[in-house]
Amino acid sequence: PSPTPLPVLHRLNLAEASRRLARRECSAREIMQSCLDHIERVDGQVKAFLSVDREDALAQADAADRALASGASHREQPLLGLPIALKDVLCHRGQPCGCASRILGGFRSPYDATVVERLKAAGAVVFGRLNMDEFAMGSSTENSAWFTTRNPWDLERIPGGSSGGSAAAVAAQECLGSLGSDTGGSIRQPAALCGCVGVKPTYGRVSRYGLVAFASSLDQIGPFAKTVEDAALLTGVISGHDPRDSTSLPEPVPDYRAALGAGLKGLRLGVAREFMVGGLDPEVRDAVQAAVDQLISLGATVQEVSLPHSQYAVATYYIIATAEASANLARFDGVRYGTRVAGTDPTEMYERTRGAGFGAEVKRRVILGTYVLSSGYYDAYYLRAQKVRTLIRGDFLRAFEHVDAIVSPTTPTAAFRMGEKTQDPLQMYLSDIFTISCNLAGIPGLSLPCGFTRSPKLPIGLQLLGKPLGEQTLFRIAEAYEQSTSWHRELAPTA
Ligand code: GLN
Numbered sequence: 118p119s120p121t122p123l124p125v126l127h128r129l130n131l132a133e134a135s136r137r138l139a140r141r142e143c144s145a146r147e148i149m150q151s152c153l154d155h156i157e158r159v160d161g162q163v164k165a166f167l168s169v170d171r172e173d174a175l176a177q178a179d180a181a182d183r184a185l186a187s188g189a190s191h192r193e194q195p196l197l198g199l200p201i202a203l204k205d206v207l208c209h210r211g212q213p214c215g216c217a218s219r220i221l222g223g224f225r226s227p228y229d230a231t232v233v234e235r236l237k238a239a240g241a242v243v244f245g246r247l248n249m250d251e252f253a254m255g256s257s258t259e260n261s262a263w264f265t266t267r268n269p270w271d272l273e274r275i276p277g278g279s280s281g282g283s284a285a286a287v288a289a290q291e292c293l294g295s296l297g298s299d300t301g302g303s304i305r306q307p308a309a310l311c312g313c314v315g316v317k318p319t320y321g322r323v324s325r326y327g328l329v330a331f332a333s334s335l336d337q338i339g340p341f342a343k344t345v346e347d348a349a350l351l352t353g354v355i356s357g358h359d360p361r362d363s364t365s366l367p368e369p370v371p372d373y374r375a376a377l378g379a380g381l382k383g384l385r386l387g388v389a390r391e392f393m394v395g396g397l398d399p400e401v402r403d404a405v406q407a408a409v410d411q412l413i414s415l416g417a418t419v420q421e422v423s424l425p426h427s428q429y430a431v432a433t434y435y436i437i438a439t440a441e442a443s444a445n446l447a448r449f450d451g452v453r454y455g456t457r458v459a460g461t462d463p464t465e466m467y468e469r470t471r472g473a474g475f476g477a478e479v480k481r482r483v484i485l486g487t488y489v490l491s492s493g494y495y496d497a498y499y500l501r502a503q504k505v506r507t508l509i510r511g512d513f514l515r516a517f518e519h520v521d522a523i524v525s526p527t528t529p530t531a532a533f534r535m536g537e538k539t540q541d542p543l544q545m546y547l548s549d550i551f552t553i554s555c556n557l558a559g560i561p562g563l564s565l566p567c568g569f570t571r572s573p574k575l576p577i578g579l580q581l582l583g584k585p586l587g588e589q590t591l592f593r594i595a596e597a598y599e600q601s602t603s604w605h606r607e608l609a610p611t612a
Pocket residue numbers: 253254255256278279298299300301302303304331438549
């Protein structure tokens with residue numbers, strides 16, 4: 118086949134782009150320039166990026182071209198010359214890092230997050246700041262202090278959240294891959310709604326050093342990608358032990374791509390009884406059912422499993438996540454970071470700074486979190502939530518005695534309209550009903566495309582949940598499914 122003409126280099130996936138670079142069919146600069154040109158064309162509508170440092174991105178691409186010219190290869194540096202964009206919650210030295218919040222307006226990162234160091238060591242061109250819900254609190258990017266990102270499949274709809282910019286940028290083909298963070302579904306939910314692959318690794322698999330903390334016992338960083346193979350590659354690059362994050366796991370990182378192509382013979386899948394009911398859109402249910410049938414036809418066996426405590430997951434999450442958020446966000450007080458609003462004494466300065474700097478949802482969470490931790494309520498709410506969390510993890514570990522992975526919808530519906538849920542926080546919280554228990558249990562989860570709604574045409578996501586450190590199995594299942602379907606080859610109108 119003849120090489121892709123230059124204007125569509127931004128549409129390549131990581132595997133294709135690295136092959137072209139290796140064969141000198143294009144340069145890293147041309148790929149980066151193609152992404153920048155495409156951002157110029159479509160991001161006025163999609164609004165995935167908060168900012169892009171074009172000169173820095175092109176300088177990194179030129180450095181990659183020089184490395185390639187002097188013999189560097191993708192064997193040692195698997196992301197050499199490939200543009201990867203970052204959610205506005207990850208520190209990238211010298212670049213803004215604002216968590217889409219006014220309170221961090223003007224703040225620039227003094228150092229690289231460990232994941233950014235690892236991307237750079239793998240040769241990636243790391244660029245851009247992607248929009249998100251303020252401090253990663255939300256499911257639609259409507260809580261961004263700056264603007265709402267649009268769904269590349271339908272600009273009237275939200276891309277999901279909180280990593281909505283990360284998902285939209287990949288789906289709109291504005292970058293070849295991106296990173297986000299997932300505390301209760303913030304990678305998998307937007308990946309599902311935008312039609313890309315998103316991975317939340319096992320808690321502790323990826324270092325959180327340089328990730329602005331939301332709920333430290335739940336947060337994980339993970340990738341968005343166009344294909345399962347790319348997602349496996351990115352997960353491998355960013356994973357591994359880091360002495361700077363005390364929750365980081367010491368286990369060696371397997372070559373996730375080595376598991377691909379192994380087929381599904383003998384693999385046991387579970388469908389959770391509790392996941393296929395209540396509020397589930399019929400088109401989503403049918404697409405997931407068809408995906409399960411497809412997995413069976415590929416050689417997997419399927420059985421029903423029970424996760425009886427999952428009905429408490431959303432309530433448990435909103436106690437634990439808000440409690441941890443209220444503690445983590447205490448540092449944003451106008452003293453060290455970002456914006457300060459002066460007052461006559463320190464207390465008034467804190468109040469004014471936080472009053473002006475935080476949006477409504479962040480304030481709601483800080484108030485809730487402070488309440489559940491306060492004396493007299495600690496035992497009734499926080500301690501009890503921790504006990505339920507243990508039961509939720511126990512449900513999963515018991516299920517994994519019988520199955521290798523659990524299959525479910527990623528979200529109860531496809532992308533909703535802007536403004537549809539902003540007046541009702543509970544409705545917004547329920548869009549994470551299938552993703553939240555995975556964070557509480559600390560297990561890995563992946564979402565990949567499994568179809569579209571008919572009219573309008575919107576992506577539907579299939580979620581795979583695995584054993585602790587069972588990422589390899591998730592990639593193997595996801596890739597077998599992907600290779601037998603063509604959903605991932607469909608392009609959004611803004612691509
Ligand atoms: N939507 C959930 C929340 O608002 C999850 C967010 C996340 O995973 N960061 O908390």
